[in-house]
Every structure is written in structure tokens, then in C-alpha cells.
Amino acid sequence: MIRLNLLPKTLRRRVEPGWWRxxxxxxxxxxxxxxxxxxxxxxxxxxxxxxxRDALRAEVEALKPFIAEQNRLxxxxxxxxxxxxxxxxxxxxxxxxxxxxxxxxxxxPREGGRFPVALRSVGTRALSEEEAARxxxxxxxxxxxxxxxxxxxxxxxxxxxxxxxxxxFEASPRFGIEFQGAxxxxxxxxxxxxxxxxxxxxxxxAR
Numbered sequence: 519m520i521r522l523n524l525l526p527k528t529l530r531r532r533v534e535p536g537w538w539r540x541x542x543x544x545x546x547x548x549x550x551x552x553x554x555x556x557x558x559x560x561x562x563x564x565x566x567x568x569x570x571r572d573a574l575r576a577e578v579e580a581l582k583p584f585i586a587e588q589n590r591l592x593x594x595x596x597x598x599x600x601x602x603x604x605x606x607x608x609x610x611x612x613x614x615x616x617x618x619x620x621x622x623x624x625x626x627p628r629e630g631g632r633f634p635v636a637l638r639s640v641g642t643r644a645l646s647e648e649e650a651a652r653x654x655x656x657x658x659x660x661x662x663x664x665x666x667x668x669x670x671x672x673x674x675x676x677x678x679x680x681x682x683x684x685x686x687f688e689a690s691p692r693f694g695i696e697f698q699g700a701x702x703x704x705x706x707x708x709x710x711x712x713x714x715x716x717x718x719x720x721x722x723x724a725r
Contacts, residue, residue, distance in 0.1 A: 613644045618666045618717050625690055627682045634679035641669035650719070658716070659694025665719025674700075674709040684713070692718050 619642075626633055644666055645653070654663040674680035680700060687695035693715055700711035 613666060615642065615666075618642075621692065621717060622668055622715065625686055625693060627679075627686045629679070634675045635672050635683045636674075637670055637672040639671045643667050643669075645716075653716075658696055659714075660688070662694040662716060662718060664694055664716030666717045668715040668717070669712075670715060671710070671712045674711060676707065677709060680709045680711060687715050694718075 626635060628634075645664060650663050650665060653659065654661050672683075674683060684695060684697055687693045695716070696714040698712045698714065700709045702709055
């Protein structure tokens with residue numbers, strides 16, 4: 519039997535091919551698989567991140583005793599450094615006066631085992647490093663950087679004894695002298711004088 523459709527083309531029933539359904543199904547499947555893959559990837563990364571976080575927390579907990587011990591050692595080191603700094607400050611400020619006095623007295627020249635120079639007064643003071651540097655730069659004590667200063671007033675039996683006294687400290691590498699003046703007592707023939715004697719710092723000045 520022959521079937522004829524006499525309706526106009528605009529009113530005729532259109533029969534769509536079936537391939538578009540297949541394409542739509544494949545597209546939906548691809549979208550579903552993509553979403554599933556993305557979800558699986560995100561879930562896997564999240565799980566790995568959680569595992570790493572838990573591992574780090576466990577590591578931190580395991581290291582806490584060591585961290586506490588390290589902090590304790592750091593505190594002890596700082597306390598020891600502070601004590602060492604105090605000791606160093608005390609060492610720098612310490613002056614072995616007995617050694618300096620022994621060296622000073624031993625430098626005074628003698629004649630026949632006796633001192634031709636008698637010291638009436640001896641004043642002592644320690645110089646700071648800054649003051650010692652200023653004095654050395656100004657030429658005091660022949661430019662020597664002294665640590666201890668003796669302010670002396672004395673009496674020499676004669677002029678030769680006074681000259682030998684001054685020369686003894688001028689020629690010594692351990693001392694420097696600033697002669698301030700002398701006056702002659704015509705009745706006794708002795709010389710009254712005053713001077714400043716500087717002793718070098720460290721072992722060199724105390725020997």
C-alpha cells in the first residue's frame with residue numbers, strides 16, 4: 519500500500535533521526551565521569567592533606583620534649599653568657615694594686631742598698647681605656663698607654679739622685695713619667711719634687 523502525505527510541508531510531522539539521543543547520552547556520561555573524577559581527585563587530595571596534618575601533629579607531639587629541652591639549654595646558655603659578661607667586666611676593671619706597687623717600688627734606683635729618694639706621698643688611680651688612650655694621644659708619659667697612675671711627692675738627697683730617679687722611669691718600657699717640678703732646700707741641700715708616674719696595663723705593667 520502506498521501512503522501519501524498531502525499536508526503542506528509546514529504541517530507535516532517531522533521524524534527526527536535517533537543519533538542525537540546517542541550523542542546526548544554520551545555527553546551526559548562524559549560529564550558524569552568528569553565530575554566523578556574531579557570529586558575523587560579532590561577527595562584524595564583532602565585525605566592526603568589530612569593524613570599529612572595528622573602526621574605533622576604527631577611529629578610535633580613527639581618533638582615537644584626535645585623542644586622543651588632545647589629551650590632550657592638556650593636559657594641556660596644566655597644565663598651563662600650574662601655571667602661571663604659580668605666576669606669579663608670585673609676582670610677588666612680589676613687592678614692588681616700589690617703587683618703595680620711592687621713594680622713601682624722596684625723601679626726606684628738605689629745607692630748602696632738605700633733609696634736616695636724618699637717619697638712623702640703617693641696617690642694612685644686606675645685609668646679607663648678611654649682616658650689612657652686620650653693621654654697617649656696627647657703625648658703624656660711619652661705616648662705610652664698606661665693603666666695606673668701614681669701621683670708622687672718626694673725628696674731627693676741631691677740633684678744626681680733626682681735625675682737618676684726620673685731617668686729610671688723614662689727609660690723603662692713598663693713606665694712613663696711626667697715630671698712636674700722640683701725646688702731646692704738651700705739649708706739641707708735636698709730637692710723636693712712632684713711627678714706623675716704611669717704604669718702600663720696588663721702583665722707588662724705589673725711585672
